[in-house]
């Protein structure tokens with residue numbers, strides 16, 4: 001969070017943290033993941049949505065909890081929630097809900113769209129965002145699903161990998177290639193010609209599926225964003241998603257850091273606290289710097305994306321390439337400083353490592369974003 | 380006081396082309412800078428009302444906020460600027476404003492802003508630089524004068540400067556931090572020999588001073604007798620800001636000495652020149668350097684806001700210093716990865732700067748407080764971790780073991 005965050009924003013952070021700590025404490029995540037294949041409980045998600053999380057990018061005029069206007073003024077608030085999400089390794093489809101809700105808010109408004117927005121905002125409907133991993137490198141890769149006109153309908157083919165909540169969603173927001181363009185469709189998750197195959201996920205409570213479309217037919221009315229705006233919107237979705245993900249990684253790494261600082265201060269070796277050894281102090285100093293620089297990188301990305309500034313793409317890739325590496329490095333170093341206990345199932349650190357690694361690898365690795373930044377810079 | 384930057388920006392845009400020369404190549408740095416020219420450039424800014432933008436108006440400054448300096452730096456990009464005055468303007472001047480008597484400020488600040496006075500810091504000694512409070516240059520009071528003996532070293536540009544702030548021990552029976560006094564010293568006078576030191580790359584930018592019975596008037600202490608540590612702490616705060624690219628007093632980001640690594644845009648040039656620009660690993664290195672620049676910009680703002688709001692202690696400036704050091708080390712390593720044989724062989728008569736810079740790489744991690752000291756400060760004073768055991772705390776300094784004073788080489 002910015003040092004000059006408003007009182008409301010601080011309050012948002014506190015409320016989010018309290019709710020997560022009391023309803024989905026980190027200590028309960030292993031069991032939650034084991035019991036629940038979706039990784040989260042629907043009732044719980046409805047209660048979470050009551051706090052406004054799922055519709056932060058939807059303006060109040062459309063029934064959301066975000067700032068007025070079509071802009072992304074509330075992206076900073078979403079980043080605050082996401083940071084707390086990371087701090088608590090929280091379950092629940094915050095990211096796909098946010099992207100889907102924002103996209104629907106950009107669509108031409110109708111009764112159907114309005115109802116869909118209400119259902120996301122209330123946590124009634126779970127949406128997955130089908131964009132596709134595993135093919136060409138992010139962030140420029142085209143959607144991995146292709147739509148072909150078939151009379152008054154569209155026929156969908158292709159495989160979208162690693163879709164968050166893909167097996168558990170009620171509705172799907174699908175980015176498709178349509179001719180040489182891109183469009184976005186809102187479709188039911190149960191569809192003839194669509195097979196949703198659950199995959200194993202590193203994160204204990206964030207689950208993914210591969211979605212295989214094999215000639216699934218949807219009406220043309222499923223198009224919520226047409227080819228006129230499809231490509232530009234795809235890029236902005238990617239920006240929003242990466243910002244949320246980076247903020248979450250910062251939260252998870254910060255929490256690991258705080259735990260480790262406390263541990264090193266309390267644990268003794270050779271008659272003095274671990275934290276009194278200069279080698280470890282210097283590593284804490286480096287980690288502190290990486291965390292502050294990561295926060296700064298997220299701040300810059302949030303500001304640029306919210307303002308739809310020309311440098312938004314560069315700021316997002318800058319954040320992802322830096323935060324993706326720094327967050328994972330911090331948590332790994334925290335594990336090292338914990339010693340043997342750090343690599344046990346019993347200790348919580350692996351939960352944080354699972355979360356930051358998931359963020360690091362999806363929607364463009366640091367290496368892919370570095371490559372993208374190089375192109376943006378004209379190198 | 381001017382409130383809005385836009386009229387200022389317009390005024391500056393009109394003034395600059397008629398009064399300041401355009402940079403005809405990449406900004407000149409290090410020993411390629413001619414002191415007389417930089418004094419003259421500073422004078423032009425002063426005459427135009429653009430010197431000391433954030434200095435108090437009472438002493439010849441413009442009394443503006445840091446925002447105006449930023450606007451200046453944006454607009455003045457591409458013009459030749461008196462960057463050789465950065466240490467004076469960014470470190471010494473502000474310390475004098477903070478601690479000087481009215482007389483001292485009136486005497487020196489306008490002269491500094493006019494380009495008439497260049498200042499250096501005489502802090503490090505042959506016996507030690509990191510442990511500044513362990514300074515052993517001796518100051519003995521004799522009526523109305525102080526008499527100084529000892530040696531200072533690594534003082535950047537002392538040979539071409541006019542004045543210095545010099546730290547010396549005025550009381551040996553007090554604990555180390557409490558027996559120090561800061562002196563204002565005119566550099567060219569009897570009792571003070573200044574000898575340039577040749578660096579590893581062949582340049583000679585810093586000096587050693589031999590101080591023998593140097594007499595200083597009692598009115599020429601900065602701050603009170605034995606209150607030197609307070610003054611140094613503040614001075615180091617200004618220095619960390621300058622070296623962390625966060626000084627509100629200086630022109631652009633050009634910090635103290637010669638840069639020891641190419642900047643991100645320069646790395647792209649190195650790649651083009653070396654014919655490696657299309658190599659993916661090289662493109663990634665250059666892109667990462669740009670990313671570090673972008674993150675640094677926001678980090679400076681973030682930490683600055685935290686300090687201004689009181690959420691962070693002033694020592695958090697060490698985070699900016701540490702970021703700058705790691706960025707420079709990254710760029711240095713990237714430069715030799717990107718370039719090839721030209722690091723070690725180059726046409727006769729040309730500069731061969733990459734290899735020379737690489738030889739001086741570690742000075743980025745030493746000057747202005749070493750990287751190890753920055754990490755100590757962050758660990759102990761930002762994160763509050765236990766301090767290292769030090770046998771010299773709280774005991775009279777004359778009972779503490781320290782390095783012997785150096786003899787002339």
Ligand SMILES: Cc1cc2nc3c(=O)[nH]c(=O)nc-3n(C[C@H](O)[C@H](O)[C@H](O)COP(=O)(O)OP(=O)(O)OC[C@H]3O[C@@H](n4cnc5c(N)ncnc54)[C@H](O)[C@@H]3O)c2cc1C
Pocket residue numbers: 499500501502503504505506507508509510532533534535585636742745746747748749750751752755
């Ligand atoms: C280019 C350049 C310009 C400079 N300009 C100036 C100037 O204008 N004025 C001025 O006064 N000085 C200047 N300096 C001096 C600089 O501040 C010192 O070199 C620096 O503070 C280190 O002091 P030292 O060289 O005596 O090394 P030492 O203090 O002897 O340190 C040697 C090594 O030990 C490490 N070390 C020392 N103590 C500790 C500790 N407690 N924990 C861990 N590691 C430790 C240091 O980090 C360093 O790596 C300049 C130096 C350079 C390279």
